[in-house]
């Protein structure tokens with residue numbers, strides 16, 4: 001059933017705390033009909049629904065939050081990343097509070113939750129946004145661009161003046177199994193000096209070494225260390241995949257990101273949605289599932305393209 005929309009087979013749930021609010025929350029995935037998309041439901045507000053679409057994106061500084069008629073769903077990106085990567089097109093995400101639980105700070109617990117719920121193909125065809133011409137956004141040293149490609153590919157580069165990070169690069173091609181092994185386990189991260197500042201601003205109240213990789217001037221404070229040497233860059237890829245969900249359909253294109261973050265990810269989504277000449281809506285490209293032979297990739301090397 002390649003190229004068909006999918007939902008979850010049955011209800012599955014998980015509990016945790018919100019990274020920013022620190023409040024306890026229960027999250028439940030439930031099957032949704034074809035064409036419905038990913039829809040959040042606030043069970044504490046009579047099941048009020050907020051679709052995971054660009055028009056509801058509210059705040060993108062430290063997390064991607066959705067808002068509709070004043071009702072908020074916070075920190076959606078790790079769950080959305082897992083849903084996108086697992087090929088779940090239609091699902092109800094039911095929450096009894098305003099923030100998606102942070103769990104271990106990665107997307108792996110969400111992949112496991114989706115696995116527990118099972119995945120069921122639906123009759124309707126899946127639609128994709130296939131990029132047909134380059135789109136680039138430059139903001140000082142930050143940059144994000146997308147080029148035509150035969151599948152979703154992401155090349156991400158970050159640079160932090162910190163000994164545990166430095167310059168890191170990550171090249172991800174959406175193929176079966178790679179996300180779960182290479183991207184999903186990468187945890188969110190933050191700098192110790194910023195934590196107090198963020199707390200005063202009402203953020204990271206649920207943050208701890210159990211769900212955030214914390215860096216001080218010496219290095220990584222978490223006793224267990226890192227899951228990958230370039231875990232930071234991998235987490236950026238994880239976030240980007242989640243933010244791309246706001247396009248409404250899976251993206252087929254080669255994204256190149258440098259020193260980017262939620263704000264720039266979302267700027268790319270907004271630009272694509274505005275520039276209808278940059279993409280076409282297509283059904284069922286075998287390549288998108290990673291099953292065809294690689295075709296010529298039209299994107300230039302990241303460094304060569306970096307000059308504004």
Ligand SMILES: [Zn+2]
Nearest residue numbers: 077078188239
């Ligand atoms: Zn993240």
